[in-house]
Amino acid sequence: MTDFPNFQWAQVGYALLTLFIVINYGMVMTAVVRKIGARVGGRYGIPVWQNYVDLLKNIALRSKISHGVMYYLGPVFRLTGGVGLLMFVPTIYGSEWHQNFSYAGDLILALYFVFFGTLGMALGAGESGHPHSAIGVSRGLAQVTMAELPLALGVYALSLQYGTLDITKIVAAQQGSIFNWTLFTNPIATVAAMIAFVGTMMRSPFDVAMAPQEIPIGPPTEYHSSYLALMQTNRALFPVAKVVIYMNLFFGGATSWAEFAIKVFCLYMVSVVIGVVHPRFRVEQSIRFFLKWGLPIGVLAILVV
Amino acid sequence: MNLVQISLATGFLLILLGLYGALTNRDILRMIVSFTIADTGVNVVLVAVGYLPGREAPILDTIPVAEAASRITDPVPQALVLTAIVIGLGVTALMLAYAYRLFRARGSLDISEFTELKW
């Protein structure tokens, strides 16, 4: 098994454990965030276990339909994307078991694997035949492509800075002091990446693709029952997995689950806070936003490295 | 001005006059007439170039063969002119025949009317 260095079956167990923790954490955290949002807005909000209720309800739903193979596979792709992403990045620095399968690749793998789920989801929704889902997909794709740009630039700046593409090595380089974090050693790259982060978290002002409140469009409207359950799982998992990447790259990673929980929550809250205070952009507005702010900062980041 | 110069000048002037007529006259027949004048001019030039002042025609009936080289004028241009005259006539005849056919085709002898082929 040279392709899987030092492979032990226990790794699978640890990976599953990581997965379990992250999913649950994601469930609770998103609920908490919604609750906070509600309270800020003067409402009562949902209970923190609401996500579990929804999940169970969806799984239990009896009527189950399918529009075709791709429709069926869409959520599978989606969740595979989320899980895979988590598997390919190390979660807890220094803990061998929580390196997951990060030896399969490096930063590039993670960056590109993000698209795996997006693609599958889009395809699945597409097959449903509902034109609104297609519109949602096209909007989402259009926006995300521009949003990813500052991230790519930031990451490039970062890898130039550390001279490596290996996430573990990048985290290692930030250990020791809080001032070793990329946030401080390379603030411009961090800002660039954070612009991308905000842009891809599917929250206001960049949530026109989902736009759940106003128009019933977007992939989620097409799915129900256990499909939706899978997707819901992913919606808990995927943001966290993504935040993990940002955390590892820019905020010193995490050496323990506690640190992990705090950093992920804080980072997540950044997008929430911005979302709360900003009205929604139209797609072209957000694209222009990324071109006007994200791009120059990203360029600056790689130029000053 | 000696004989040769006068002849040469006449020849050249005839050529220029002929060409001027050929290039400015719209009547096809008058163009052809002008060309014959120019042809005549060419012939005069040719003969004049071959002339050696004071010498005689290259016919050895009265000139002894031994003295021929010092007494006759250059025969070559004369031979050429003979040919040129005949060729000139041939071309003139041909142009006249064409002129007639063109006239038959269009009822006109104006060169500027035969411009349906262009560009």
Add this chain to the structure above:
Amino acid sequence: MNFTTRKAIPLVLLLLLGSVFYALFAGYTPDETLNRSASYYASQTVQDTGAQNVVTAIIVTYRGLDTLGEVTVLFLTAAIVGLVLAHSKAPKGRSGSGFLPSGELLTTGTRMLVPVILLFGAYVFLNGHLTPGGGFQGGAIVASAMLLMLLSDSAERFSHRLISRIESSAGLTYVILGLLGMLFAGGFLDNRILPLGSFGSILSAGAIPLIYALIGLKVGAEFSSILTSLEATEDSQ
């Protein structure tokens, strides 16, 4: 182009061309002595060809190929003039030159003159190697006989067919004579296939008189053919 520029542009051009000619004119000085070609002819013609008239010798032998081309030009012209006019028959009715009245006098005069003219033409081309004149001049004279007949609207015109026969046979014989020169003498159109004879007599200069006679016939026939074609075409077919 308006009237003035239509004439002014050629004028300017020809003035420029005139300057070219002037350069030639100004740079020209007549030779003092014969150049090498001419002096060769002056000294060698008699020995080579036996002709008195150097110009004739040059035309018929040294530059025989030119002359062959020259009669071919006339042959071509005759053929083409025939072609050009073949398809545009003149309207029925009066033929003739159209501006000379063809009266009794002219007709009679023509009948009397034609044989004389023909004889004179033959004289000119047969003596071409001795005196000025030759096939072309003689041919032109022969053609003038034809001209007279055309002018007089004489009924007994030469048949076009006969003219064409004479023309072709003369041409063919000319070419064959040239070939004979290649076979039996020094080269194409060499006149020495026949003996050079005694210098200055009519039967001298080898094949020159023969060739010049052929040329005369041919040129005469060709001129006649052209004249006939141009004059009227009813009988050209």
Add this chain to the structure above:
Amino acid sequence: MVSPLLILVAGLGAAFLLGLLRDTSERVAFYVTVAALGFMSFVALSWTVSLALGQVQPVDIYTADARPPFAINLRMGLPEATLASVVALIGLLSAVFMRRDLMRLGRQSMAVLLVLIMALSGLIMTRDLFNLFVFIELIVIASAGLVLLSQDTRALGAGFKYLIVSQVISILLLIGVIFTYHANGSLNIDDIAATPMGFTGASLAMFLVLIALVLELKPFPANGWALDIYESAHPGFSALFSAASGTATLFAVLKLFEASGPDWAPLATGIGLVTFVGANVLALAQDHGRRLLGYSSVGQIGLVLMVVGYGADWGVGLYYVAGGLLISHAIAKAGLFWLSGMVKARQLTDWAALRQNPVLVVAFATFIAMLSGLPPFPAFYAKWTLVHAMAEYADYPLMAIFLIAALIEAAVLFRWFGMAIKREATLPLAYNLSHETVVLIAMTAGWVLSFVWGPLSGFDNLVTVVPFLFALLFLPLDILPARIKNVIAIAGLVVWYVTSTGGLDPLRMIFLTIMVLGGALLLLASFHAKGRRMGFYTPAMLMFAGMALLVTSTTSFQFFAAWEFLTVGSYFLILRGANSEPHALSYITFSLGGAFALLAGFAIAAEGHYTFYLEDLSEVAPELAPYVFVLLAAGFLTKTATMGLHIWLPGAHAEAETDVSPMVSGILLKAGLFGLFVLVMEMGRQELYGVDLTVVLVWLGAISAFIGAVLAAFQEDAKRLLAYSSISQMGYALFGLALMNHLGWLLAMMFAINHFVYKSMLFLAVGGVKERTHTKLMYKMGGLITLMPYSFVSVLVGIIAMSGVPPLSGFGGRWIFYNAIMTTDLRLPMILIFMAGPVGFLYLFRLIHTIFLGQPKDELRKVKEAPFWILLPQMIFVAFLIAFAALPGMILQRVDGYIGTLFGDRPLVWTGRIIDSQYGTWNPVAIWGVIIAVFVTVLLLLVWMNHNAQRVKQFNIVFSAERPFKPQTTHFAWNFFAPYRKAMGFLEMPVSTSFWTGVSNALHGTAEFARKFYTGNGQTYAVQLLLFVIAVYLISMGASS
């Protein structure tokens, strides 16, 4: 040996003999004519053969037993014999061609024809100046006579204009002759060379003689009369007028320029060049077939005149080059004029009638290729030699003008060819067996000529190159059913691959594999075609032949010849598409333009050596090297369709046939990439004005990658989308290559392989869809996933691979890319590449979504899966992609090692199947393992939960209340990324399209304006003639003082 004089004698004798025949015996007269012409041809040919074989020595024929200059002499050497043969044969064939009209006009016309041929032969052989004049007058008069053969009444006017002009010319000539005689004391041409000019006016006399003869060549712009003749005369005569008269007169001019010495050579060069350029530019505006041929004749003769002047000191080489051009021109132009006799109507588009007879189309193509200097025809060698000579003397502006004019000429000719292939004729073909025979003899002569010319070139004989012959083999085989031909084609490719892999380095090996074996694979799809599929296999095999030869070439000549082969082959292939005419034209124009840039580059690099090894590119003199680099790069970038030079690509690739698109996209583009590889491998970094050219390439690559992707995202046409995507992908490859480091090159290699696989696959899949739906517009498709599942799978795999999403092989490319850019200092162009990545994802998604997902259209509810043979290669590609993604090492490791030897480094460490770089890791098997494990687990989970899911149909809610005026605009697939367009639409601005359209319009406008110069008035033509003479006089006076 019989005396060459017999050529003249036979012509004249027969002409006179005709007069003795009876008027009614036209038939006999015709046989006499043909017999005489046959005899003349025989004599000339026997001299040609004997002289060429060295059995006889060149002879001087003296007349009247006197030595020149005292009597006229003729000469029979190899050039004279060859050209006399050409003239006599064309005369013979034209006589056969004009049989009916000759018989109609009678024996006189035949005599005129005989005299014309005789005079032309005389013009070629004579060494006497005045004799030259006599022959010219004979030619003029005979031509004026033969013009009458035409039924077109306008010919009369044309003939008269010709006579007017000839009068002026003969006046100038006679004056010149007599003053030359006065100066030299001789009329012999050889004496002009021997005797120094005696007096000041002599040079002026020489000028008059030369300019008069040059005027007979119809130099631009003093040539309006000639064009009128070409347009209105009988095509049989036009063939003579262009081919035979042009050839003979040009040789006469050559004789005189040789005699007059090198001082006069620039005169010929200048007039020739002006003529070549002017005629070709003006030809752009022509839509009348014969007049176009006239312009082309003028241009070609101008070209030879230029060679005559330029190559004045080449010795035998001049005869080789000028002769090749001249004879090619004679054969091709005669053939084309004869063909025009079979086309009834006169517009260029009416040549479409030729399609009724495929053999004639082949002949047409042959003639066009001969004229445009494509291999293996002699003009190709001539062009090569000429440009190399220009480079040797560092006459770069001349070279540029020449090449641009040659390009315009090719554009004119191929525009016409395209019309003939794609338009509809208004009148059917005027078929006539003897006419066809004549044309086919000309075509055969063209090929024989190439066969003879090849070995003389000192290079390979291109006619006998095996792959090329293999391509030609399909011409006779075209009567077989397509499937049988396909088997032969595949077998041929495979055999060639197997036999030619020895001794190639891994890099070339991979390119050869893609090009030849890949080609064989793609040909599997061609089994789908039914019937005979005439005209597919020859061009296809020609293209593959070019590519096979390209990879194995070692000299610049081989490389360039191969390049032209593949260009021409692919042009014909592209032209086969339904609406591809304009696109094929822009393809061939750009490609030939690129090819000419290559030619110029090689020529400059060779510095006078006509054989130049590619590996010597590394030793080009440093002051030249950057320019060589720029030129070669421009040539290759045209082929890879880098932004700015790309406008030919989308149309060409999109409009091509289903199985052709993958060939021209997946395979053909790699030829450009291969060239770039060779270029940067041999030449390395070059600096021009302090700019590192590889950096420029990096930028170009990045811009192409980005803009190509953006444009692809905005396409409505699926194949166009893929075409723009190719531009983008090639941009990546170029980018990698230009990084000039190990990983960059590996990246380029990776892209070469990947792009071949997935672009072929996608084009096949989309093509298969198009076969069924009969549209390429994506908004007209939709919901085809259930109907065409296999096509869907291949598109799915294709887009995953292409967008670089793990685990498929595209990711490998991206991984290498990141590692490559880590080691370079170039950061700004990276940004564009970063932007290109996600945009690429956009267009790919659009492709799959709008075709296969969403709701099926009513009219497409019953379409079937794509044909088996189109699917088969796709499935093979899918398998390959998966295998390559999991085990990239099986190919890449060798290439990596090879590149390592070039750079002397080893940035990648291959441990088993794991690839480590200095910066990161790529463990393809692990990636696969994890993803499959997770995917299967989740899927099983879903199946467990959802095993009883119920299949429901979609419901149609596309239109709400009313049907809009343009229904497709309301479809989601229309303007799919509308917001994106709002934000990024400025990138769509057709800058380069506008630029090239502007260039083209400017040229056409110039042509349209300038041709008004030819007013049609004979007098004006004469004035122009004089104007020309005076202008040349003043210019040469100015130049010599």
Add this chain to the structure above:
Amino acid sequence: MTLLTFMAALLAVASLGAAVIALVTRSTVVAVLSAGLVSLFASVMFLLLAAPDVAMTEAAIGSGLTTFLFFFVLGRIRREGTK
């Protein structure tokens, strides 16, 4: 100035004058006749230039035959043009 030169000058003036008349006259007939006259003067000039052969030819062909050719064609054209 010798007699020869004087005659030549006279001929030159005469032939040039005839040529000018040929160009400026309105009548084609006069033009043709003048052109013939030019030829005739030229042929005399050839005699002065010691070229009797040429003189004969020019007189017979240049001024004689050519003129008649013109008149023939002119005649035909007149006849047909007036109908």
